[in-house]
Amino acid sequence: MKIVAKTENNDIATVYVARTQQGKLIEFVESVQPPIPRSEKWVLIISTLFGCPVKCKFCDSGGFYKGKLSKEEIFEQIDYMVAHHFPDRKVSIPKFKIQFARMGEPVLNPAVLDVLTEFDQRFDAPGFLPSVSTIAPVGCDSFLDRLLDIKNEKYLSNFQMQFSIHTTNEKHRDWLIPVRKWSFDQIADYGRRFKTSEDKKITLNFALADDNEIDTNILLRHFDPEIFLIKITPVNPTFQAEKNNLGSKIIDQDRLEITEKIRKAGYGVIVSIGELEENQIGSNCGQHLMNYLNQNQKPQGAYSYSLEKCEECQ
Numbered sequence: 001m002k003i004v005a006k007t008e009n010n011d012i013a014t015v016y017v018a019r020t021q022q023g024k025l026i027e028f029v030e031s032v033q034p035p036i037p038r039s040e041k042w043v044l045i046i047s048t049l050f051g052c053p054v055k056c057k058f059c060d061s062g063g064f065y066k067g068k069l070s071k072e073e074i075f076e077q078i079d080y081m082v083a084h085h086f087p088d089r090k091v092s093i094p095k096f097k098i099q100f101a102r103m104g105e106p107v108l109n110p111a112v113l114d115v116l117t118e119f120d121q122r123f124d125a126p127g128f129l130p131s132v133s134t135i136a137p138v139g140c141d142s143f144l145d146r147l148l149d150i151k152n153e154k155y156l157s158n159f160q161m162q163f164s165i166h167t168t169n170e171k172h173r174d175w176l177i178p179v180r181k182w183s184f185d186q187i188a189d190y191g192r193r194f195k196t197s198e199d200k201k202i203t204l205n206f207a208l209a210d211d212n213e214i215d216t217n218i219l220l221r222h223f224d225p226e227i228f229l230i231k232i233t234p235v236n237p238t239f240q241a242e243k244n245n246l247g248s249k250i251i252d253q254d255r256l257e258i259t260e261k262i263r264k265a266g267y268g269v270i271v272s273i274g275e276l277e278e279n280q281i282g283s284n285c286g287q288h289l290m291n292y293l294n295q296n297q298k299p300q301g302a303y304s305y306s307l308e309k310c311e312e313c314q
């Protein structure tokens with residue numbers, strides 16, 4: 001793997017664009033969350049597919065799809081970033097989170113499970129916190145069953161599971177995420193099997209565009225607040241979001257009203273807005289690769305840090 005470009009603001013995040021040995025482009029990110037220093041929390045966001053076949057309406061990963069990364073190609077991303085800061089592969093950070101979430105729906109690639117299984121043979125990282133986020137495409141049953149076993153064996157109490165559903169309106173969910181998916185009841189059933197008393201609650205993620213509803217009655221009909229919590233994120237300024245007119249609903253007043261309603265319904269709520277600068281660096285969901293391929297055309301409010309095509313990092 002060769003790094004072909006990167007953006008950088010060491011205080012927040014670095015996005016890397018790399019060419020694999022197969023000659024395909026991927027990207028991955030390392031970030032910190034100010035004011036928490038890297039020595040306490042470090043987050044890596046890695047790719048699992050070359051593009052994504054799901055084509056969610058707000059995500060630039062779906063612009064193309066060229067197959068799955070191998071286990072080694074997934075490990076290479078982690079290894080590159082770890083080796084930069086910890087050449088001995090000993091990551092002595094209490095919260096070392098890796099999100100399998102940059103480019104690609106992770107449950108479409110069984111190599112993700114192999115990485116989770118072998119991680120402790122490659123790195124000495126007692127604070128490792130894996131985070132898997134899925135839209136739950138139909139056919140993901142055997143992946144998610146195996147994931148549950150791996151979690152129970154290796155990551156009990158230290159695993160973040162997320163289902164990205166984005167709206168409680170099923171019709172609108174089908175438009176936003178245009179593949180066949182598990183129903184809310186199937187997700188709820190899996191949640192009951194997944195969460196033991198030691199596990200973290202499972203996250204239901206809503207990237208809250210202007211038309212995305214969160215109806216607490218529908219939530220309560222399906223999802224037990226003892227098992228699930230609600231995370232609200234903005235729709236990031238990606239090429240796809242711009243093309244599909246998906247503006248973000250997260251402005252102060254709306255945020256207060258929605259979060260208050262959800263809390264009253266009994267759910268824990270996380271509002272994850274991130275730094276405005278993250279949009280400019282391109283470290284949020286959305287793909288700097290598209291910026292790279294589109295030669296620095298950019299959606300409004302995004303990707304304003306230029307990609308350095310750097311010799312020294314190749």
Ligand code: SF4
Binds near residue numbers: 054056060062103
């Ligand atoms: S949001 Fe996830 S599932 Fe949807 S297109 Fe992007 S990478 Fe694929």
